[in-house]
Amino acid sequence: MHAYYKYPDGSEYSGDWSEQGQRHGSGEMKFPDGTRYKGRFENGLCAGHGVMYFADGSSYEGELSNGKFHGFGVFTRQDKMKFEGEFRDGKVWGLGLVTFADGSHGMPRNEGYFEGDALRKQEKCPSAVTKGRQAADRARAA
Numbered sequence: 159m160h161a162y163y164k165y166p167d168g169s170e171y172s173g174d175w176s177e178q179g180q181r182h183g184s185g186e187m188k189f190p191d192g193t194r195y196k197g198r199f200e201n202g203l204c205a206g207h208g209v210m211y212f213a214d215g216s217s218y219e220g221e222l223s224n225g226k227f228h229g230f231g232v233f234t235r236q237d238k239m240k241f242e243g244e245f246r247d248g249k250v251w252g253l254g255l256v257t258f259a260d261g262s263h264g265m266p267r268n269e270g271y272f273e274g275d276a277l278r279k280q281e282k283c284p285s286a287v288t289k290g291r292q293a294a295d296r297a298r299a300a
Contacts, residue, residue: 173199184300197222197300207297219294220245230286230293241272242290243283249274253286 162172173185180202181187187195187204197208203225204210210218220231226248227233233250234240243254256268256277263269269287271279 176201197297207293207300209297209300219297220290221293221297230289231297232290232294242294243272243286244290253281253283254290255283255287 159175160173161175162170164170168190170188171181171185173181173187174183176182181199182201183199184197185199192213193211195204195208195210197204197210198206200206204222205224206222207220208222212218215236216234218227218231218233220227221229223229227245228247229245230243231245232240232242233245238259240257241250241254242257243250244252246252250272251274253271254269255263257263266280268277269283270277270281271283
């Protein structure tokens with residue numbers, strides 16, 4: 159079933175619902191602070207592929223699970239610095255590449271294995287970067 163609902167806090171949802179009354183399937187959520195999400199939902203939470211635009215101008219395009227960035231994707235800050243690669247439980251975690259607004263990757267190159275926001279091991283990881291970009295493409299198409 160496809161329907162619109164406005165929550166008491168001002169959030170709005172338009173999309174598919176499960177028989178249990180939860181957001182489930184394709185939909186779009188708008189939050190009072192200006193954050194928007196468009197993509198897949200499972201059992202009320204963002205899951206699968208989706209795009210999230212934040213009020214500060216940053217965005218995430220890629221895979222989500224249980225309402226958090228999880229899997230491959232691309233996070234772009236409002237200053238156009240971006241991370242392409244793996245995310246875990248809402249954090250940069252795994253293989254990926256940082257690209258600054260000017261197109262550079264830093265010296266030394268910010269590519270490799272990240273935990274949280276810190277580069278732990280520098281290494282080439284073109285496969286993870288490609289998977290991040292592909293997940294972002296699928297999220298935009300969803």
